[in-house]
Amino acid sequence: MRLYPTIDPILNEFVNGPPGERPVGNVLLGPRDKIDPKTVTRLDARLKEIRRQLEVYFIICVALIVVLFLTQLHIVLFHLDQPYLVTGAVTFCGMTTSGLIFYLAGLWRERDRTGTIIALALALDPTELRGVLHVLLKNYDPTARPHGKRTKNV
Secondary structure, three states: OOOOOOOHHHHHHHHHOOHHHOOOOOOOOOOOOOOOHHHHHHHHHHHHHHHHHHHHHHHHHHHHHHHHHHHHHHHHHHOOOOHHHHHHHHHHHHHHHHHHHHHHHHHHHHHHHHHHHHHHHHHOOHHHHHHHHHHHHHHOOOOOOOOOOOOOOO
16 A cells, blocks of 8 residues: 555556557557557646655655654753653654655655656657557566566566
């Protein structure tokens, strides 16, 4: 479950059509499929909005990490005579910060993915873009680690 916006539904709608108009079975991508440039413009606008939202989430996470660090520093400096409080604060801040950093990695990956697709939308012909996005949607694994082994062949 993701707690931040994702571009998958937007790409799925662009590749396969709106939910009520989707064909049954495999999507046939070919030269006969003409895509209106206005559709690409709408795709670009929606992707830029998602990217803006991701950047806001990113800023919030960084601010939370800074607040956690400053709170921990305050407790360590001014409550050194209470070892259990200091231990609890360091443990809580360490675990919370590591969770936030893990979350930030997902945000960053989705932000870069969105930026790449925005660049592709501007550079490619709409029909070519649809084919490329079809392949990206089919092969994207959101659970893959950035430097780990892939679970799907690309």
